[in-house]
Amino acid sequence: MKLMTHVVVGYPTIASTIQIVKAMEQAGADYVELQIPFSDPIADGPTIMKACDIALKNGITVRDCLKVMKTLSNKVSIPLFFMGYYNTVFHFGVDAFCKQAKAAGAYGLIIPDMPPDEEEHEHFIKACRTHHLAQIRVITPASSNERMKLNAQVADEFVYCVSHYGVTGSNADFKKSLKPYIARVKKYFNLPIALGFGISKPSHIRAIKDIVDIAIVGSAIIKIIDKYKNPKTRIREIKKFIQDILI
Amino acid sequence: MKLFNFKTKYDADNSGHFGIYGGRYAPEMLIPALEQLEREYVAIKKDPAFEKEFFYYLKTYVGRPSPLYFAQNLTKKLGGAKIYMKNEGLNHTGAHKINHCLGQALLAKRMKKKRLIAETGAGQHGVAAATVAARFGFDCTVYMGEEDIKRQRPNVFWMQRLGAKVIPVMEGSRTLKDAVNAALKDWITNVKDSHYLLGSTLGPHPFPSLNRDFQQIVGYEVRNQLQELEGKLPDMLIACVSGGSNALGLFYRFLEDESVRMIGVEAGGEGVSKKGRHASRFAGGTLGVVQGYKTIFLQDKEGNIAQTHSISAGLDYPGIGPQFAYLKDVGRVEFSSATDKEALRAFNLTVKCEGILPALESSHAIAEVIKQAPKLSKDTIIVVNISGRADKDIFIVAEALGDKEWDKFIKEKSK
Ligand SMILES: Cc1ncc(COP(=O)(O)O)c(C=O)c1O
Numbered sequence: 001m002k003l004m005t006h007v008v009v010g011y012p013t014i015a016s017t018i019q020i021v022k023a024m025e026q027a028g029a030d031y032v033e034l035q036i037p038f039s040d041p042i043a044d045g046p047t048i049m050k051a052c053d054i055a056l057k058n059g060i061t062v063r064d065c066l067k068v069m070k071t072l073s074n075k076v077s078i079p080l081f082f083m084g085y086y087n088t089v090f091h092f093g094v095d096a097f098c099k100q101a102k103a104a105g106a107y108g109l110i111i112p113d114m115p116p117d118e119e120e121h122e123h124f125i126k127a128c129r130t131h132h133l134a135q136i137r138v139i140t141p142a143s144s145n146e147r148m149k150l151n152a153q154v155a156d157e158f159v160y161c162v163s164h165y166g167v168t169g170s171n172a173d174f175k176k177s178l179k180p181y182i183a184r185v186k187k188y189f190n191l192p193i194a195l196g197f198g199i200s201k202p203s204h205i206r207a208i209k210d211i212v213d214i215a216i217v218g219s220a221i222i223k224i225i226d227k228y229k230n231p232k233t234r235i236r237e238i239k240k241f242i243q244d245i246l247i
Numbered sequence: 248m249k250l251f252n253f254k255t256k257y258d259a260d261n262s263g264h265f266g267i268y269g270g271r272y273a274p275e276m277l278i279p280a281l282e283q284l285e286r287e288y289v290a291i292k293k294d295p296a297f298e299k300e301f302f303y304y305l306k307t308y309v310g311r312p313s314p315l316y317f318a319q320n321l322t323k324k325l326g327g328a329k330i331y332m333k334n335e336g337l338n339h340t341g342a343h344k345i346n347h348c349l350g351q352a353l354l355a356k357r358m359k360k361k362r363l364i365a366e367t368g369a370g371q372h373g374v375a376a377a378t379v380a381a382r383f384g385f386d387c388t389v390y391m392g393e394e395d396i397k398r399q400r401p402n403v404f405w406m407q408r409l410g411a412k413v414i415p416v417m418e419g420s421r422t423l424k425d426a427v428n429a430a431l432k433d434w435i436t437n438v439k440d441s442h443y444l445l446g447s448t449l450g451p452h453p454f455p456s457l458n459r460d461f462q463q464i465v466g467y468e469v470r471n472q473l474q475e476l477e478g479k480l481p482d483m484l485i486a487c488v489s490g491g492s493n494a495l496g497l498f499y500r501f502l503e504d505e506s507v508r509m510i511g512v513e514a515g516g517e518g519v520s521k522k523g524r525h526a527s528r529f530a531g532g533t534l535g536v537v538q539g540y541k542t543i544f545l546q547d548k549e550g551n552i553a554q555t556h557s558i559s560a561g562l563d564y565p566g567i568g569p570q571f572a573y574l575k576d577v578g579r580v581e582f583s584s585a586t587d588k589e590a591l592r593a594f595n596l597t598v599k600c601e602g603i604l605p606a607l608e609s610s611h612a613i614a615e616v617i618k619q620a621p622k623l624s625k626d627t628i629i630v631v632n633i634s635g636r637a638d639k640d641i642f643i644v645a646e647a648l649g650d651k652e653w654d655k656f657i658k659e660k661s662k
Contacts, residue, residue, distance in 0.1 A: 053419075091546075
């Protein structure tokens with residue numbers, strides 16, 4: 001079982017983001033998502049939303065995020081992704097963003113509100129291809145077989161499966177319905193399966209480890225950041241959390 | 248059919264794009280629900296029984312047709328064009344919002360949904376949503392920014408009496424935009440049994456076209472009423488624009504009548520030169536993709552949504568409906584703005600001259616009438632949409648006018 005963890009860039013500070021991501025790698029994370037803070041993150045629950053808000057109030061810009069990516073990609077060896085909302089990419093310029101993200105060392109992009117249906121108008125997937133960025137597609141239990149097929153055609157690396165009907169950080173129960181859902185995803189995607197939204201403790205990992213390949217943890221770690229203000233304690237607690245969850 | 252088979256050359260393509268605007272930039276979770284809504288939307292456009300049912304409730308429940316009233320005193324005072332007021336404020340629930348709420352409730356019934364989710368700014372859409380929920384037997388949850396709850400408290404009370412759960416939104420600017428975000432998240436969570444009764448001509452496809460089609464009844468009636476009263480088409484149509492539902496409702500049936508000028512009025516707040524203190528998207532807005540659609544948004548250079556302000560909660564929103572962004576680009580609709588002060592002045596004038604209490608949103612449109620009418624000859628006709636009545640604005644108007652007796656009354660009451 002692999003693990004992808006998540007941070008909001010600049011939350012609570014740029015320096016802490018860098019420390020946290022390094023600690024995540026040391027503790028055993030296999031991938032990290034660096035979320036670019038945005039004012040209206042519609043797939044995110046209150047925890048990540050608040051983190052975005054604070055990062056934006058601290059004045060974090062897309063250029064700051066690119067710099068953090070650059071710094072981190074020189075310091076860690078695991079793949080780093082940018083996660084963000086399409087307006088951020090669009091405003092920067094789709095091609096320019098992809099080019100600079102790649103130059104900064106990003107491995108791929110996760111942009112949940114840019115469906116393949118709009119590619120004809122946006123040329124976003126094309127820009128990812130041009131600049132050799134992995135295109136991570138997000139799939140949900142609501143996705144029809146047609147939507148799975150459409151997304152599978154453009155997906156790279158792994159498929160990001162939303163665990164349940166909800167936003168990030170909302171409570172998930174990894175019950176019976178998970179198996180048929182993942183089986184359906186596997187019919188369409190010939191890629192490793194990542195599962196996220198609401199994964200927050202070792203029992204969750206135990207419940208999913210025979211079903212999916214990668215667990216994604218976001219809000220649960222932001223909550224640790226919220227709880228421990230002392231930087232040293234915070235790093236220790238994050239590492240402990242990751243190690244516990246991976247046992 | 249009279250309504251839903253109507254088309255114009257300014258309509259969206261099959262995937263909901265009005266030129267470069269519109270589209271469906273939604274998270275994957277919502278796309279199947281939007282596809283289902285689109286299928287039903289396409290189906291009702293061809294279904295005479297649906298249209299018949301819609302007309303039935305418009306007549307017997309909403310109280311349509313709403314009057315087209317010749318504002319003789321205001322016309323005389325301004326000394327130019329003849330001014331007609333389409334009084335949507337006389338609809339059941341007090342605004343045009345009931346038109347698309349009724350339509351969507353009938354649609355939700357067809358889709359066998361059990362619950363309606365709505366966002367609201369001024370509370371007019373929320374009240375109309377809660378009303379159709381009560382009438383047609385849906386559970387109803389309405390999201391409203393904490394700031395707007397303070398501004399439009401009477402509507403919160405009525406939504407609750409109607410059985411809706413009103414959830415205060417504490418994020419961001421705590422206004423309409425944040426209520427839309429919260430409603431979208433509720434929909435993501437409850438998409439299986441809930442319909443998102445979105446309250447304007449904005450959001451992902453098919454909402455902008457769907458709500459326009461339900462609102463076109465306004466212009467459809469105006470056309471017939473004016474034909475009867477004057478025997479001709481209007482020369483100018485004026486309406487306030489937030490997302491655009493009342494303005495498109497009035498304009499849509501006239502879009503291909505090239506002689507009819509159309510002006511959309513945005514909220515100028517404290518003045519469009521004051522960044523963050525107005526909601527005029529065409530004064531400094533830029534192209535963006537937010538809340539599931541592409542249009543002109545007030546945003547910073549990083550693409551984060553900017554603060555907005557308006558005295559009227561219903562116009563205090565950073566994005567404009569995609570069809571209007573397109574209609575402006577192709578030169579079919581003109582845009583202007585009215586400041587808080589101009590809107591208040593227009594409000595006072597309308598109350599005193601005509602004995603009509605227009606909502607603060609609609610007062611923005613009247614402010615533009617005050618600018619336009621004197622410039623036009625006496626044989627020209629302006630129709631302005633009075634999108635709602637002012638009952639909900641009692642606290643804001645009392646405060647803005649510095650009404651001491653009301654203030655005293657409120658203080659005594661709170662003891
Ligand atoms: C009375 C009234 N007019 C106008 C509006 C603005 O919305 P739209 O542009 O969709 O008509 C509102 C919105 O709340 C409203 O309540």
